[in-house]
Each structure stands twice: as structure tokens, then as C-alpha cells.
Amino acid sequence: MDKKILVAFAIMALPVATSASSFSDKLNKILLPDTSRVFDLDEVVVVAQPKENYKLRRQALSSSVFTNFELSSLKVNDITDLAYYVPSFVMPHYGSRITSSMYIRGIGSRINNPAVGMYVDGMPLVSKNSYNFHTYQLDCVDVLRGPQGTLYGQNTEGGLIRMYTKNPFDYQGTDINLGIATHFYRNAEVAHYSKVNDWFAYSVAGFYNGQNGFFTNTYSGEKADKYNEAGGRLRLMFKPIRKVLVDFITDYQFVRQNGFPYGEYNSASNVTSDPNTDYQGNYKRNILNIGLNIKVKGNGLDFYSNSSWQYLKDNMLMDIDYLPIDYMHIGQRQLQNACTQEFTLKSNNTNSWHWTFGIFGSYQWLKTYAPVYFGDGITKPIADGIQNAMQNAMIESFMKRGLTQQAAIAMIQKMGGISMDVSINVPEIFHTPQFNLGFYHESSIDITDRLTATLGLRYDYSHVNVHYDSQAIMAMTANVMGQQAVYNLISHLDNKTHNNFNQLLPKIGFNYRISDSGSNVYATLSKGFRAGGYNIQMFSDILQTELNSNSQNAMRGSYDVPHKDADYERVSNTISYKPETSWNYELGTHLNLFDNKVQADLSTYYMQIRNQQLSVMAGNYGFGRMMVNAGKSSSCGVEASFRGRAFNNHMNWSATYSYTRAVFKDYKDSVKVDGKNTEVSYKNKYVPYVPQHSFSATADYRFDTSCKALTSIVVGANVYGNGKTYWDENNTSSQKFYAAVGAHVDANFGKAVTISFWGKNITDTKYNTFAVQSSVDGTKRTFAQQGNPVQFGVDIKFHID
Known part of the structure; x- marks a missing residue:
């Protein structure tokens, strides 16, 4: 197999790409004599795309596609499990469903607007707080890397994830999946798919998922990461006439979990302790997504309408000092309603010009109640x-x-x-509605029978508002020689402000087909954009600063800190952050080698980023996170993906590798050194949370049997690795490169029953998925979340026709 990969690398070199077809034909007879064949996955799983005119591997972009079979083999329960097997993509387990930090090619976000978009059955998820959810009954998942703003808008600067559930017109029967594993992981899914007649089909599905957790809070003895979640989905599909398809989807999920199992990290011993917090973090969330997709197939063009309503209600409690002493903890309750509407016209002819026109609009209403509680660790001193x-x-x-x-x-x-x-109380309420409007067009023109040019342009407009009603109340009760006096120091900020952002997002791409097997090379230039906004997480830091600076005024009696227009102007400037823009330059190739027995995808890219949005701890006290802008940064790298079949289709294998170099080019900040503000430059420092290297490999081999009951046994293994990853802008704390191994053995009793024995991280590799620094008690400490240890389990799947 090593010899084949080396040959594939040699063929993928762009200067000799035109000779790859003839060279691979010769090597095919020598190296791969069997009849194995691998097909483009986005051609095997047929999904209607309202925007693209070509399959993914025929477009000038980098992508990865996963079918239901692969998702099941890799034991993917959410996108965090899938990220390990996609080049340049990272979405670690951060400790709760509210955290959905995703990075592709060094572009990402921990808070506020996402940099990677997500679509589920045609619905664009508006809030990144709903990105991290349990996935089940999926048909396939696409991961597109690089800016996708021309067709998909402002929050797809790093890339796009598209998930599709099973279509009841194409798949029928009842599926029952049951699973149990160590740490009392348990899972149950039931789904029924029915095609009633040629014009109506439906599916109904439900799940329960839970786990007792891996890490114990040593303060309370309670598991710090246990969870329970459940949900259901209903899908109704109508074909009232031959050229019209109506698809109605409603999907609900509920989760309740302990979260944020951060323990203190000792850099000298490279050991992360178990969590030890006096307040156990927890999170509860309800999400309901309802979508209505309509497709009308016409003569020469198709019309698509995609509508959605998205509801989110959640409640979070987090101990943000991560210590057993009560310094401070926060609560956050969100209530969101969001509506989206998109209309698309796409050509469906066989001419040399293929085009797409569209208009997209969304409105998000979000109310956030975010009180901050200060404990004895702060109030007693x-x-x-x-x-x-x-x-x-x-x-x-x-x-x-x-x-x-x-x-x-x-x-x-x-x-x-x-x-x-x-005593100090900081009650806070924020209203942050947003409106987005986009117009887009993309044309693909066949210049010759082998060369295709793609030209795209989108105009995006965003209107962001914030109404903050935030106050800090310091109540001081003094008992002086038998006399009691109560003084209140109050700082109250109540104001509204807004901002508008607009951007033109162009795209130019060329794709040249170098063989009749579908192999091609491509080059693309595209612009990415992420709108600016306002930080609401840092108001406790602002208010605490005001209390300290006015504490002497309260010594003579209660005192309300006055605020003038100039004060509110300074607050608006403090909490606002700029839009982020980027230019992506990319070269790549999609190769079908050895008579389609091996597929190889290779890309190299360079991104110039302006005003990169970074999540950092609030400046003065580090209470809460805020978004800031780095002046200039860049990201460059290479991505390689291989997949194939061998031994007469008995063996499936894949391998990926990516290198990412994301660094700051112009980023200066002010930090306190010995009590004084000092300017520090992060030039040439690596962007935090972005692994420099990632790799994965999978292999499954099927042994057919002569037994009528047991038709086959599949033995599989996988490995993935990430690192080095820095946790801060100054690159003082990091996670070195690590690798983890998984395996599974599946017994297939025909189509009806499959029993799978599996293991994750069977090497029990110790690593951290996230780390943060805190100085709340005056000592600079690092707190990290450990990666999940070894786990073994068994799944049983039933299919009833």
C-alpha cells in the first residue's frame, strides 16, 4: 500500500498532471489487478443541490464526503467525532453542547458569529449555539473547505458543513439501533421510513443518548461530564405533480448535561488534574428546527424555495474561576427565534453555460440574560x-x-x-437582533470540452443591534461600634446601539479535466467575510472596573456612578469589533487513479486575513471572553486525501493529512506588567486553537462466510492525530502532537441484523482538547479539558423491511 501512495503522490504533481492518466493505466496492470472500484461518494448518494451545477469533485474546491456506512464505521455521533477525519478541520470536545468552536484552515471562532456554516437538510443553522448536536439517521455529510461565501453567505469564511438525513422516497423500512459502552454510555434509536405511494413518503425517528461521564469533580464527587439527551424528527415529502417536490422537516432535541470539566494543568509534569470546582457547570438546551423546501423542475431551469424557523432556549451555569474557592460563576439563559428564507433559480440544461441566481434573507431575535455572581473569594478581600x-x-x-x-x-x-x-451582584440583559440580506450569482462556463471557468459574486448586507441593560451593585454593610450603615455603589449601563456591514464577495475558478476518468486540476480565488458585532460577555469586566474606580465615593454613602453620552460612546467603542475579511488562493487536483480504484485529492492554499476575530479573556480582570481584531494574519497549508478499495471490494481504506501554518502578521495588544499597561506584539506568533498537523487513516476488511445466517465479518481500524496546538496568542501554552487509535469488529447477519464491537482511543492517549489561562486568585494558572480516555462498547442494529 505504501508503494501505491507514493505513486499517487508522484502523479498528483501539477506540472506532470497531463500525463497522469497514461502513467496510472500502466501501473494499474502491475499494482492493482483485482476488480475493485471506488465511486465519487456524492454521486453514489444522490442529493438534490439547489445551488451547484456540478458534483463536488468536479468543482474548483476542496471537499470531503462521508456516507452513512462510513459514519457508522467511525462511530460518529456528532460533528466533533467526524472532524478528526477531515483535513484542516478541527472541532474538539469542548465540554458542552453550547460550545461549537470549529476551525477550518486556521479560520474559526469560539464565541459570537461562526466562521464555518452548517446546513441540515437544506436549512442553514443561524446560531452557532445549535451547531453541536447529536447526529443520527444521516445519509451523508459534506465538508467544504475554504470560503463558500458566494453561494452560502457571510459566516462560511472557513468552510461549510452540509448534513442530509435519509430520504423516505429512496429508503424504506424500520431501523432500530441500540448501544451500550463503558462509563455507561447508552444509545437507542428508532426510525421508520415509508413510501406510501408515488406522491407521498414520510419518516419518523427518535433517539435517546446518555453517558455517566469520564471525569469526576473532586470537590463534589460528581461526574463532571455526564449527560442525557433525546429528540425526534418528522419528515413529510410530497410530489403533488411530477415536477414538484415539497419537503417538510421538523427536528427537536433536548439535552441536559454537566459540563466544562476543566482541571488545572501542570506544564512541568504535563499532567492535567481532574476538575475541582465548587460550582458544577451544567447546561440545558431545547432546540426546534422546522424547514420547508420546495423544488419545481422547469424547462431549462429549476426553482428552489427554502424556508426555516429555528427556536433555541437554553440555560447554562459555569464556574469561571475553575477553583474550589468561590470567586465567581456565571449564568446564561438564551431565548432565540430565527427565520430564514431563500429563493434560488438554477439552470438544468446541457449547454456550455450553467448558472445560479439567488436571494437570501434572515432575521434573528435573541434575548440573553447573563448574570455574574461574585463569591467570597472576591468579596471577602x-x-x-x-x-x-x-x-x-x-x-x-x-x-x-x-x-x-x-x-x-x-x-x-x-x-x-x-x-x-x-456583596456584588451583576444582573445583565441583552437584546441582540440581527438582519441579513444577500444577493448572489454564479456561472460555470465550459470554455472547451475540458476547461470550465466559474465566476461568482455575492452582495451581503448585515444590520446588527444591541440593547444592553447591565448593572453592578456593590452592597456594603458596615457595623461600627454598635451602629450599622448600608451603602450601595451602583453602576448601571442601559443603552442601544447598532451597526451596518456590507460586502461584495467575488469568486473566480478554473477547472481543467485531464483525463476521461474525471481527473482534473483546478485553481480558485475567493473572498471570505464574517460580519462584525458587539461583545456582551465583557460587561462584568467593564462594570467591575467602574466599581473599583468609584469605591471611595461610596465610603460616605450610597453612590450611583453617573454616565454621560461620552461614557456610552466609549462603551460602544469598547464592546464593538470589526468585520473579518480574507482572500483565499488555492490550487488543487482531484484524481481517479488505477481505473478508479484509488481517488486522490490534493490542495494547497494561501489565505490573507484582515481584522481576524479572536476570542480572548476580557482585559482588566479576565472575567468573561470578548472578541477582538488582529490587524493582519495569514494561513497557508496543504491538504491530501486518499481513498480506495482493494481485494475485489473487500477492503475499504482512506488516509488524510494536512499542514496548517496560521500566524499573526500585525497584532498588537496591551497587557499589564507589574501593574502597568505595556504594549506587546504577537507578530509571527501562531493563531491559537489551530493544530499545525493533522492526519487520519482508516481500513475495513470484509470476510465473507458460507454461513446462511452470518453473511460476513468486517474488521476495521482507524487512527487520527493532531498537533501542535497553541492555547494563547503569546504561544506560551500548547498541546503537543498526539495520536489515538480506534477499532471495530462487525458481524453482519444479512441486511437484518448487525452486531458491532468497538473501541475508541484504545491506546488511552492522554491529551488536552482545550486550555485557558486564569489569574483570578492572583496566580497565573492554566486549566485544560482532557480528551476522552479509552472506551469500549457494542452496538446492535436491526433493519425491518
Whole structure:
């Protein structure tokens, strides 16, 4: 197999691409004499695409496609499981369903607007808070890498993920899937697909998924990552007349979980401790997505209408100091309603000009209630400081009257002493509606029978609003020698502001077919865009700063911090961040080698990014995350994917590799050194959260049997690896390269029953999926989430016709 891969690499070199077909024909007779053949997966799984005129491997872009068989073999339960097998794509397990940080080619986001788009059965998911969900009964998944803004809009700067569930017109029967594994993982799915007649089909599906968790919170003894989730899906498909298809989908999911199992990381020993927090993080979410897709096939063109309504309601509690002492924790409740509507016209002729026109609109209404709670770890030192200041002032006053220090202290204690209690509350409510409108066109022109040019242009407009009602209340209760006084220091910010962003997104691509087998080379230039917005996560930091700077005013009585127009202008400038734009230059090839026994995809790219949006800890105190802009950065790399079949289709195999170099070119920030603000430059530092290397390999071999009951046994193995990954802008903390191995053995009893024994991370590799630095207690510490350890399980699948 190594010899074949080396030959494929040699053929994929662009300068000799035109001779690849004849060269592979000669080697085919020597190296691969069997009758194995591999087909383009997006041709095997037929899915109607309302925008593209060509299959993915005939387009000038990099992509990966996974069928239901591959998703099942890899034990994919959500996109985080799939990311390991896609070049340049990372979406680690970050500790809860609310976290859906995805990075493709060094472009990504932990908070606010996503950089990678997601579609499910034609519905564009508006909120990244709904990206991380349980996937089941999928037919296939496409992952498109590089900017897809021309056809898919502003939040697809890094790439696009498209998921498709099974179509009841094409697939019928009842599926029952049951699973159990160590750490009491349990899973149950039931789905029924029925084609009632030629014009109506439906499917109904439901699932339950749960796990007791891998990591224990040593403070409480409770599992820090246990969860339970369930959901259901209904799909109704109508063909009222021959050229019209109506597809109605409603999908609901609920999850309740303990989350954020971050433990302290010791860089000297390279050991991450179990979580140890006085507040156990948890998350609860309800999501409901309803979509209506209509396709009308006409003479020479097709019309598509895609409508959706998306509802999200969730509740999160997180201990953001990650320590057993109560410094602070936050709550967050979100209520979102979003509507999208898209109309598309696409040609369906055999002419040399293929085109797509469309208009897209969306409106998102989002209310966020995000109180911050300050515990004794913060309030007690404040109270002790005020109490000591009051007591020292009183002692000094008595000493001026002739008493000694000891006598003054005794006198104060005799008269009732001095004590101070401090409490801080930060209630916050945010309304952040957004409106987006886009117009787009893309043409593919066959210049010759082998050369195709693609020209695209999109105009995107975004209107973002924020209404913040945020306040910090410091209540100080003083008991001074028998007398009690209560003073309140209040800072209240209540204001509205908005901004508008617009962008033209061009795309130019060329695809040249180098053989009749479908092999091609391509070049593309495209622009990516992510709208700007407002940080709501950092208001506690702003308000805490105001309380500290006005604390002396409250010593003489209750005090409300005044705010003028100039103050609100400064707040608006502080919380806003700019749009991010990028230019992507890409060369690549899609090769079908050895009589289609091997497929090879290779690409190299360079991205220039302006105002890259980065998630960092809020500046003064590090309470909450905020989005900032790096002036300039770049990302370049290579991607390689191979897949094939051998031994008369008994063996399926795949391999991927990617290298990503994402660095800052112009990024300066202000940090505190010895209490003073100092400018620091991150030029040539690596962008955090982006692995420099990633690779994967899979192999499945089928042994046919002569037994009537047991028709075949499949033995498979997989391996993936990532690293080096930096966790901060200064590149002081990182995860070195690691690899994990999985395996499975499947017993197939015809089409009716399959029993699968599987293992994940059977090497029990120790690694971190995420790390963050905190100095809430005055000591700089690193907290990390560990990757899941070894796990073994068994699945049983039934299919009833």
C-alpha cells in the first residue's frame, strides 16, 4: 500500500498532471489487478443541490464526503467525532453542547458569529449555539473547505458543513439501533421510513443518548461530564405533480448535561488534574428546527424555495474561576427565534453555460440574560480591605486623643468592634437582533470540452443591534461600634446601539479535466467575510472596573456612578469589533487513479486575513471572553486525501493529512506588567486553537462466510492525530502532537441484523482538547479539558423491511 501512495503522490504533481492518466493505466496492470472500484461518494448518494451545477469533485474546491456506512464505521455521533477525519478541520470536545468552536484552515471562532456554516437538510443553522448536536439517521455529510461565501453567505469564511438525513422516497423500512459502552454510555434509536405511494413518503425517528461521564469533580464527587439527551424528527415529502417536490422537516432535541470539566494543568509534569470546582457547570438546551423546501423542475431551469424557523432556549451555569474557592460563576439563559428564507433559480440544461441566481434573507431575535455572581473569594478581600481601613482610621483617631494603640483597639472592641460585609451582584440583559440580506450569482462556463471557468459574486448586507441593560451593585454593610450603615455603589449601563456591514464577495475558478476518468486540476480565488458585532460577555469586566474606580465615593454613602453620552460612546467603542475579511488562493487536483480504484485529492492554499476575530479573556480582570481584531494574519497549508478499495471490494481504506501554518502578521495588544499597561506584539506568533498537523487513516476488511445466517465479518481500524496546538496568542501554552487509535469488529447477519464491537482511543492517549489561562486568585494558572480516555462498547442494529 505504501508503494501505491507514493505513486499517487508522484502523479498528483501539477506540472506532470497531463500525463497522469497514461502513467496510472500502466501501473494499474502491475499494482492493482483485482476488480475493485471506488465511486465519487456524492454521486453514489444522490442529493438534490439547489445551488451547484456540478458534483463536488468536479468543482474548483476542496471537499470531503462521508456516507452513512462510513459514519457508522467511525462511530460518529456528532460533528466533533467526524472532524478528526477531515483535513484542516478541527472541532474538539469542548465540554458542552453550547460550545461549537470549529476551525477550518486556521479560520474559526469560539464565541459570537461562526466562521464555518452548517446546513441540515437544506436549512442553514443561524446560531452557532445549535451547531453541536447529536447526529443520527444521516445519509451523508459534506465538508467544504475554504470560503463558500458566494453561494452560502457571510459566516462560511472557513468552510461549510452540509448534513442530509435519509430520504423516505429512496429508503424504506424500520431501523432500530441500540448501544451500550463503558462509563455507561447508552444509545437507542428508532426510525421508520415509508413510501406510501408515488406522491407521498414520510419518516419518523427518535433517539435517546446518555453517558455517566469520564471525569469526576473532586470537590463534589460528581461526574463532571455526564449527560442525557433525546429528540425526534418528522419528515413529510410530497410530489403533488411530477415536477414538484415539497419537503417538510421538523427536528427537536433536548439535552441536559454537566459540563466544562476543566482541571488545572501542570506544564512541568504535563499532567492535567481532574476538575475541582465548587460550582458544577451544567447546561440545558431545547432546540426546534422546522424547514420547508420546495423544488419545481422547469424547462431549462429549476426553482428552489427554502424556508426555516429555528427556536433555541437554553440555560447554562459555569464556574469561571475553575477553583474550589468561590470567586465567581456565571449564568446564561438564551431565548432565540430565527427565520430564514431563500429563493434560488438554477439552470438544468446541457449547454456550455450553467448558472445560479439567488436571494437570501434572515432575521434573528435573541434575548440573553447573563448574570455574574461574585463569591467570597472576591468579596471577602474587598470587605477585609475596607474593614482594615476603617479600623486603622478609628485607631488613629483614638491615638490622637492620647490612647495607646493597644488601648484604642481594646476600646473599639469594647464598643462593639468594626465589621464589614460586601456583596456584588451583576444582573445583565441583552437584546441582540440581527438582519441579513444577500444577493448572489454564479456561472460555470465550459470554455472547451475540458476547461470550465466559474465566476461568482455575492452582495451581503448585515444590520446588527444591541440593547444592553447591565448593572453592578456593590452592597456594603458596615457595623461600627454598635451602629450599622448600608451603602450601595451602583453602576448601571442601559443603552442601544447598532451597526451596518456590507460586502461584495467575488469568486473566480478554473477547472481543467485531464483525463476521461474525471481527473482534473483546478485553481480558485475567493473572498471570505464574517460580519462584525458587539461583545456582551465583557460587561462584568467593564462594570467591575467602574466599581473599583468609584469605591471611595461610596465610603460616605450610597453612590450611583453617573454616565454621560461620552461614557456610552466609549462603551460602544469598547464592546464593538470589526468585520473579518480574507482572500483565499488555492490550487488543487482531484484524481481517479488505477481505473478508479484509488481517488486522490490534493490542495494547497494561501489565505490573507484582515481584522481576524479572536476570542480572548476580557482585559482588566479576565472575567468573561470578548472578541477582538488582529490587524493582519495569514494561513497557508496543504491538504491530501486518499481513498480506495482493494481485494475485489473487500477492503475499504482512506488516509488524510494536512499542514496548517496560521500566524499573526500585525497584532498588537496591551497587557499589564507589574501593574502597568505595556504594549506587546504577537507578530509571527501562531493563531491559537489551530493544530499545525493533522492526519487520519482508516481500513475495513470484509470476510465473507458460507454461513446462511452470518453473511460476513468486517474488521476495521482507524487512527487520527493532531498537533501542535497553541492555547494563547503569546504561544506560551500548547498541546503537543498526539495520536489515538480506534477499532471495530462487525458481524453482519444479512441486511437484518448487525452486531458491532468497538473501541475508541484504545491506546488511552492522554491529551488536552482545550486550555485557558486564569489569574483570578492572583496566580497565573492554566486549566485544560482532557480528551476522552479509552472506551469500549457494542452496538446492535436491526433493519425491518
